[in-house]
Amino acid sequence: MEEDSQTSSHDHVRAWREGSALPQGAPPSRPPSRAPSVRSGREPSVPRQEKHKPESVFTLAGLIGSGPKLSRRPSQSSRKSDSERGAPSAYGPPGPVGLSTDSVASLTKKYGYCEKVAIGKGATSVVRLAHKWERGSEEKLYAVKEFRKRRKNETEKEYVKKLTAEFCISSTLHHINVVETVDLVQDEQHHWCEVMEYCAGGDLYAAIKKGGMSREEVECCFGQILRGVNYLHSQGVAHRDIKPENLYFNAKGHVKIGDYGASTVYRLPWEATIHMSTGLCGSEPYIAPEQFLNKPYDARLVDIWACAIVFYCLHFQELPWRVAQLTDPLYAAYSAACLSSSSNNPSSLPPTVSLLSPRACRPLLRKMLEPDPKQRALIEDCLRDQWFVNVEVCTEPLREGSKGHRHVLPGLAP
Structure with a gap:
């Protein structure tokens, strides 16, 4: 029928x-x-x-x-x-509070080697795959979103505020049907990166x-x-x-x-x-x-x-x-x-x-x-x-x- x-x-x-x-x-x-x-x-x-x-x-x-x-x-x-x-x-706070570059550990040290080839691209970011090996445990994979560089017409404060606005929300969300946001760090080139769970x-x-x-x-x-x-x-x-x-x-x-x-x-x-x-x-x-x-x-x-x-x-x-x-x-x-x-x-x-x-x-x-x-x-x-x-x-x-x-x-x- x-x-x-x-x-x-x-x-x-x-x-x-x-x-x-x-x-x-x-x-x-x-x-x-x-x-x-x-x-x-x-x-x-x-x-x-x-x-x-x-x-x-x-x-x-x-x-x-x-x-x-x-x-x-x-x-x-x-x-x-x-x-x-x-x-x-x-x-x-929506500003750069708590994101001092002096206290931020490098991306590689915390989350392992990050591939150069992107696994995803957006209008304002590129996503790469990071591999982390620890003794006595299996390899851990993370998705790392590298944000765009600061534009010439925006101040450092404005730039960091835009970056952290997304992180301030996503990092508080924990649910089986929500991508887990792990961290906000800088890589070796001082680019801001958001670290997330990898969805294979x-x-x-x-x-x-x-x-x-x-x-x-x-x-x-x-x-x-x-x-x-x-x-x-x-x-x-x-x-x-x-x-x-x-x-x-x-x-x-x-x-x-x-x-x-x-x-x-x-x-x-x-x-x-x-x-x-x-x-x-x-x-x-x-x-x-x-x-x-x-x-x-x-x-x-x-x-x-x-x-x-x-x-x-x-x-x-x-x-x-x-x-x-x-x-x-x-x-x-x-x-x-x-x-x-x-x-x-x-x-x-x-x-x-x-x-x-x-x-x-x-x-x-x-x-x-x-x-x-x-x-x-x-x-x-x-x-x-x-x-x-x-x-x-x-x-x-x-x-x-x-x-x-x-x-x-x-x-x-x-």
Whole structure:
């Protein structure tokens, strides 16, 4: 029964993608690519879209090839971030306090030999692998993020403040679904480096592009991501740049949220008030629509929106749209469909959501992808969802009768 309903949904979404449900003259989009994170003051431009030729026989492969390309995307942030504006932090002073070069041990002495070849690159940093050998113990591996050099137009104080803002948050977070931040040190060339646990399984983007993930794997990944987000929000931290490139696997298949360069503290431990955030940050396809309005927004809901986009990518290996603005015809069609449907009525769900499988997940994803942030689900709502509570994750004991599952880890040989 589920397969029959999914086939009809595929037919429905095919017509929608080919333009019958789009505004007149709106072109359908191109196949999936990695997303750049926004770090400019301009609104991101939407790439020119090309027409997709309909296939004579409709297949799931054809559907996957018709959406916006899933590619690695750099993160972006415009205007001053909350930390740069001097927003209060419960995670230590934002300045260079405690980071005197006289008292900092060298990277090599503390964490071993660091490879010259990078295992990852970002807009403001390069990540390398460090090997540490100790007597009577196995080799330990660390991921070492080397930050960019100080720019000519910024003071030493401004530079160190930007470096330590991320560390002050990430170093206080300890959860099975969060990348562990170990230290902030200088290497022999006096470059500031953040030392983290090494996630040998690679990132979720590579796993999605590799393909072959079972339904159990997809649901497990999603379940772990939401558990990680729940922990962050319980600490008053919002990530604001959740995307497959910032989600990593360790050797056991545990999903870990990393890269806290765009994160913000929206509530201090002793507060009940939620502080609104400002600034455009994240990666275009994963940015919630309210972030483009140049108004304060609830950063928790930005994370919820991004998690739902990641689930869509896990399911179809493509993006639902390029950017959540009405200038994007695919998003415009989705937004219009949401206005005429109810998130509590599964039979009236927009095609973007009604195609997802299993059927039981659709009401939750509709609430997570609610264009109106005031109506969007919070993380507590997600965890209470009837479908979600039955999602099995490998970080928890298997339920009775479960056969379990194995993750496809792109960073490890099979």
